[in-house]
Amino acid sequence: MRVAAFMLFPLVYKFNNTHTLKIHIHIMHLFALLTNKGKVWSCCPKNWKSFSSCCYFFSTDAKSWKESQENCSRMEAHLVVINSKDEQDFLTQNMDKKAYFVGPSDPDGQGQWQWVDQTPYNQSATFWHPGEPSHSEEHCVVINHRPTSLPWGWNDVPCKHSHRSVCEMMKIYL
Known part of the structure; x- marks a missing residue:
């Protein structure tokens, strides 16, 4: 899972610094939620x-x-x-x-x-x-x-x- 998060970051890097930071924060938040043991999303x-x-x-x-x-x-x-x-x-x-x-x-x-x-x-x-x-x-x-x-x-x-x-x-x- 860590590899996937790091693989996404270079794609985000092409945006200006403000957007890069916001997207990076959202990705890291999503990554934390998905890897948090005991937490499962259903839809x-x-x-x-x-x-x-x-x-x-x-x-x-x-x-x-x-x-x-x-x-x-x-x-x-x-x-x-x-x-x-x-x-x-x-x-x-x-x-x-x-x-x-x-x-x-x-x-x-x-x-x-x-x-x-x-x-x-x-x-x-x-x-x-x-x-x-x-x-x-x-x-x-x-x-x-x-x-x-x-x-x-x-x-x-x-x-x-x-x-x-x-x-x-x-x-x-x-």
Whole structure:
């Protein structure tokens, strides 16, 4: 890392003395931050929202579940995998009162829900609306809002219907 900092200095040297000093100070400050043990910077791509160790993209256009997953994949992400109530709450706080595709599906219609990233499906960490899942012909899941005691929850829907979606990726660490 020291070599990199010294390699940058000759490039800066071509500016007048005032600019050289300011840029050198910024470089040294950045170098100190990056080499400081225990300090890690994380970030998300532009227009993504940060929560815990992940970044989330809330689409504004409606697509099928498959098209939504393909869209996430093009961004090097996947449909969101929800692991906790805190994560579910974060998601719903960032949603319009629309339906959003999320990562579980039941491709065979046998009630064998699975996450898009192969995370084991944990029945105790699900947020189904009362009475859901309700139809063996509905193989995909949306989070949607209902005017009930549990306003936000999961609903099984046909995969070919068009809804917004939420993509998830790990944060980028520096």
